[in-house]
Amino acid sequence: MSFISYLVNGISLGSVYAIIALGYTMVYGIAKMLNFAHGDVIMVGAYVVMTAIASGGLPPAAAVLLAVVFCTILGVVIESVAYRPLLNAASSLAVLITAIGVSYLLQNVALLVFGANTKSFSSVVPVPALVLAGGSLTISGETIVTIVSCIVIMAGLTLFIKKTKAGQAMLAVSEDKGAAQLMGINVNGTIALTFAIGSALAAVAGVLLCSAYPSLNPYTGAMPGIKAFVAAVFGGIGSIPGALIGGILLGVIEIFGKAYISSQMADAIVFGVLIIVLIVKPAGILGKNIQEKV
Amino acid sequence: MKMRKVMSALLVAAMTTALMTGCGSGSGSSDSGAASDSGSTADTGSDSAEDSGSDEGGKFKIGGIGPVTGGAAVYGEAVKNGAELAVKEINEAGGIDGVEIDFNYQDDEHDPEKAVNAYNTLKDWGMQALLGTVTSAPCVAVSEVSQADNMFMLTPSGTAVECVQYDNAFRVCFSDPMQGLESAKYIGENGLAKKVAVIYDSSDVYSTGIYEAFAKEAENQDFEIVAAEAFTAEAKTDFSVQLQKAKDGGAELVFLPFYYTEASLVLKQAAGMNFTPIFFGCDGMDGILAVEGFDVELANNLMFMSPFTPTSEDEAIQKFVKDYDAAYGGTPNQFAADAYDGIYAIKAAIEEGGVTSDMAPSDVCDAMKAAMVEISIDGVTAKGLTWEASGEPSKEPMVVKIENGDYAVVE
Numbered sequence: 001m002s003f004i005s006y007l008v009n010g011i012s013l014g015s016v017y018a019i020i021a022l023g024y025t026m027v028y029g030i031a032k033m034l035n036f037a038h039g040d041v042i043m044v045g046a047y048v049v050m051t052a053i054a055s056g057g058l059p060p061a062a063a064v065l066l067a068v069v070f071c072t073i074l075g076v077v078i079e080s081v082a083y084r085p086l087l088n089a090a091s092s093l094a095v096l097i098t099a100i101g102v103s104y105l106l107q108n109v110a111l112l113v114f115g116a117n118t119k120s121f122s123s124v125v126p127v128p129a130l131v132l133a134g135g136s137l138t139i140s141g142e143t144i145v146t147i148v149s150c151i152v153i154m155a156g157l158t159l160f161i162k163k164t165k166a167g168q169a170m171l172a173v174s175e176d177k178g179a180a181q182l183m184g185i186n187v188n189g190t191i192a193l194t195f196a197i198g199s200a201l202a203a204v205a206g207v208l209l210c211s212a213y214p215s216l217n218p219y220t221g222a223m224p225g226i227k228a229f230v231a232a233v234f235g236g237i238g239s240i241p242g243a244l245i246g247g248i249l250l251g252v253i254e255i256f257g258k259a260y261i262s263s264q265m266a267d268a269i270v271f272g273v274l275i276i277v278l279i280v281k282p283a284g285i286l287g288k289n290i291q292e293k294v
Numbered sequence: 295m296k297m298r299k300v301m302s303a304l305l306v307a308a309m310t311t312a313l314m315t316g317c318g319s320g321s322g323s324s325d326s327g328a329a330s331d332s333g334s335t336a337d338t339g340s341d342s343a344e345d346s347g348s349d350e351g352g353k354f355k356i357g358g359i360g361p362v363t364g365g366a367a368v369y370g371e372a373v374k375n376g377a378e379l380a381v382k383e384i385n386e387a388g389g390i391d392g393v394e395i396d397f398n399y400q401d402d403e404h405d406p407e408k409a410v411n412a413y414n415t416l417k418d419w420g421m422q423a424l425l426g427t428v429t430s431a432p433c434v435a436v437s438e439v440s441q442a443d444n445m446f447m448l449t450p451s452g453t454a455v456e457c458v459q460y461d462n463a464f465r466v467c468f469s470d471p472m473q474g475l476e477s478a479k480y481i482g483e484n485g486l487a488k489k490v491a492v493i494y495d496s497s498d499v500y501s502t503g504i505y506e507a508f509a510k511e512a513e514n515q516d517f518e519i520v521a522a523e524a525f526t527a528e529a530k531t532d533f534s535v536q537l538q539k540a541k542d543g544g545a546e547l548v549f550l551p552f553y554y555t556e557a558s559l560v561l562k563q564a565a566g567m568n569f570t571p572i573f574f575g576c577d578g579m580d581g582i583l584a585v586e587g588f589d590v591e592l593a594n595n596l597m598f599m600s601p602f603t604p605t606s607e608d609e610a611i612q613k614f615v616k617d618y619d620a621a622y623g624g625t626p627n628q629f630a631a632d633a634y635d636g637i638y639a640i641k642a643a644i645e646e647g648g649v650t651s652d653m654a655p656s657d658v659c660d661a662m663k664a665a666m667v668e669i670s671i672d673g674v675t676a677k678g679l680t681w682e683a684s685g686e687p688s689k690e691p692m693v694v695k696i697e698n699g700d701y702a703v704v705e
Contacts, residue, residue, distance in 0.1 A: 002542050009534035054587070116363040116403070118555045120587035129566065138567050213531040214587075215559050223528060258535040264496045264524040 005137050006259045007252065012143035014251020016209050018150050020228030021235065021243035023201035026157065029238035030174045030194040033092070036099040037078060039225015040106035041199050045071045045206030046216050047114055050121055060124035067203040075199025076192050078102055083195075084188060103222075110218035118217040121210040142212040149208065153201060154244050161240075166193060174238075227270075234274055236287025245285060352651040353396035356381075356640060357416035358633075359436065360428030364403035366553070368581040369629045373428045373450050374399045375622045376630030379614075380637035382621075390641050393651050397637075402427060406435035413439055422651070422658045423447070423644075425636050428629065430454035430470075430500050437463050446659040448640060450632035453577065454499050458685030462659050464666050465685055466632040466639065466675065467601065470500055473576045474507030476691045477549065477599055482515025486572060487547035489520045491540030493533065493560065495552045496524035504551035504576055520545050525556075533560045537569055547572040554582035561592040572597060580627045583699065590699035600694045601675040602631035603703040614674045625701070628675065635673030639681075642669040 020042060027035045045067045052063035082102050086094045127141030161167035172180040173190045181187050209224055210216050227250065235246025250270060257269035277285065358377055360370030381397040389395065398419055400412035409432030416424065424440060424447040427433040433452030440447045441460035449457050449465045453473065458465050468476070481487060492508065495501035505522070512519050520543030523536035537560070540548050548564075548571050550557050557579055564570070575598035582593055604615045604625045614634060618626040626634075640662075643649075646669050647661030666681045673679050676689035693704045 002538060005538055006535065009532070009538070013532050013534075050587075111363075115367075117367050118558075118585065120558060120585050120589070122587055122589070131568075140566050213559060214562055215531070215555065224531075254529070255532075255535055258523075258529075259539070262524075263536060264526065267526065267528050 002259075006255050008137065008139055008143070010252030010255035011147065011248055012140065012212065012251070013255060014231075014248035015143060015146040015150050016205070016212055016224065016247075017228045017231045017250050018244045018247025019146060019153070019201070019205040019208055020224055021232040021247045022150070022153055022157070022240065023198040023205060024229055025232040025235070025237055025240060025243040026201065027194055027198040028232070029240070030170045031083075031087075031191045032174065033083065033087075033095045034099060034229070035195075035198065036096070036225070036229075037102040037106060038198065038202055039221035039223075039228070040103045040110075041071055041074060041078075041202040041221070042206035042209060042225065043110060043216070043218060043221035044074060044106060045203030046121060046210040046220065047110060048203070049124060049207050049210075050119065050216060053122075053124070060126070064124060064204070064207050067207060068200045071199040071203035071206075072196045075195040075202070078199075079192055079195040084191070087191070103225075107218045107222070114218065116217060118215050121214040121216045123211040123214060124207060125211045140212070142208065146208045146212065149204060150244055150247075153204070154240055157197075157240050166190070170194060230271070230274055233284055234277060236284030239284070239286040239288070242284055242286035249285075353394045354390060354644065354649075354651050355396050355398070355420045355422045356637070357413075357419070357421035357424045357426070358397060358399035359402050359409055359412045359416070359424065359426035359432070360399070361404040361432075362399075362401040364405070366404040366429050368554075368584050368627075369451060370401070370404075370428050372581075372627050372629035373426075373633040375618065376450075376626060376633035377425055377637050379618055379621055379630075380634045383617075384637070384641055390644050395637075395641075397425075402429075402432050404429045404432060406432045408432070409436050410439055417443070417445070417655075421445070422649075422653070422655050423640055423662065425450060425633065425640065427452060430457060433457040434499075444656040444659045446643075446655070446662045448636050450636040451577070451629050454503060456499075461663060461683070461685075463685050464639075464681055464687075466636045466679075466687060467577060467628075468599075468689075468691065469686060470503030471507035472686075473599055473691075474504040474509075474551065475511045477504070477551075477574065477576060478508045478511035478515055480599070480691070480693055481547060481549075481574065482512075482517055485516070486574070487545070488517050489543065489545050490517050490547045490549055491521040491523070491543055491545035491571075492519060492549045492551070493523050493525065493536045493540070494550075495526065495530070495556070497526040497528075498552065500578065501552040508549060508551065517547075530556050531559060533563050534567070536560075537564050537567060540571070541567070541569045545571050547574055550575045550579065553578040554580070554585065558582055558585050558588050558592070561596070562589075565592055574598065577601075577628060580629065580694075583696065584624075584627075590696075593696045594698070596696045597693055597704065599691055600628045601689065601692060602626075602628035603692055603694055603701060605701055605703060608674075610672065611674045631674045635671065635675050635679065638671055638673055639666075639669065639679070642671050 024038050048067040048070045049063045052058045052066050082098050083095055125142045125145045127145050129141050130139040169185045169190045172185055173187055177187055231247040231250040232243050235242030253273050254266050254270050258266040360373045361367050362370045381395045385394045402409035402412045409427050413436050427436050428451050430452050433449050434456045437460055441462055447463045451467045453467055453470045455469055494505040521539040523539055573596045579598035580600055643662040643665040647665030649658050649661045667683050670678050670680045679689050681687055695702050695704050
């Protein structure tokens, strides 16, 4: 019985990683850059929801919508101000470092605006917990909603990329920016759209993260952001189903490591597994191994 | 081409001058500030020496350090308020032998490096004795430098053993091992539970220190530790495994020796899995009711060790609670009480040691070190509070229970 309950806990932790990893992998897959500020956009999204409900008196659904809009705009602004001027820079490191800078900027602005005190975030998920097997197994409403949203978002993104013109343009940009531009695709616009979608996902992830673990401070997004990045690499960065699988696996390994090996060693185990996976499959579980043509 | 070179040289020159002037004026002003400051202190110092004890004299400069922002801000705020309240009372009553206290409180954000910076700032200001720091890790860092300076320090709430490892440092609160030991004794002697689970933060000295002493004392007590699970600072959001293990082990009581921020998540997750043991914490649990947006229902029946109970009928405590509420709004927690007593202990030691406001910090420290073991104060955290040369206080622990969103003393 406890095995199943650990499994459920693992999936519920993993689904939070997965929903964050979806945004990471989307941006990396198209724009080929690691947006280390993703975790902090999540934190901003959660603060927007909290403020909208507490001070604005908005109903939860409207607050979430507001957060999605806010984060989308924030994502586009960050992209155009901080990343776009560097996109053609000689070194891809420049963008990476800028992303880390943006991450600190967001944390410190939040510190100024909201203060450093940890606040308790009241869950906006109206779904009741599912109690199974006579009360010995509880699946929280947040877990159910997170997993369902993960699957819906994953399916939606896949459809969007495969079936729409904008999605096709994204694929083209991800394969060859120069060639895509020659074919008349607006590369900058496509990358901005990618950031818009990625940041909207971050807002949703922020709401779900803080509903599941109701504690919010300016550093809330940092650690889950890093773990989700690991999940995205684990599943094969750039692959949308890979982010889901990587996230869930990461959560399950973390919980099982805690439960059956040592609660102190959980992180060491998670990263140990990551190293093994990357040795065996360098591109991650679902990553495509593209050979460089010379 | 030549033009460009000239221009760039000019630009460099302009920027360098700008930089230099920036530096120059900055250091100049701070220099003059420091000079005038030390001048005035020296003046008033000699004044007070002349007419020793007249109310015209200089001031005792007492520094305070603690987190006013950051994750532990609730503690730092409380200490600041408690100390300022005591300082105000003392000054209104005519100071210490007619000499007022000047209190300067600096933020350290619960960060050792920032705490040392704050300490240096206070030293430049002319601090003669330190009340602080509030949290353990910064306190240990500051005790290293204060020992080198021979600066007297009294921490209101630094519980780690190392906080008072040097002879210049004393504390008002219990040490970590004391808290672990007393918690285990309390649980055993009151028969709260036969099966106990412990969740602790293995990346934190405070939490590990309490846990180790608790586990050691548990062997002598009539209960069994069925699960001892750790977590680390990198994974402090999900406690489902630790709680599940406690639940599977049949724990009737879960001991949570860590800070309230994580504890609020533990309580929420335990409620989510229908696990309702007694939760028992240490002084770090105090403050949980002040978390913005926290559902106080979850904390019902939560018990924790605390040297201070605002609901006590004691006259001094009632006065303190009333004055605190009037000045800052809200009920003081034990950190405020520790700080309040800390300032009175410093006052008592100043009187006992015959310290005057013109003495150098090192001489103040020598006099106060000797005086600390002689004094006995009736404070709000204990009656007849005394100190040992090791820096530890001797007082009785108390246990507080939260009922209907408020504190209640457990007899």
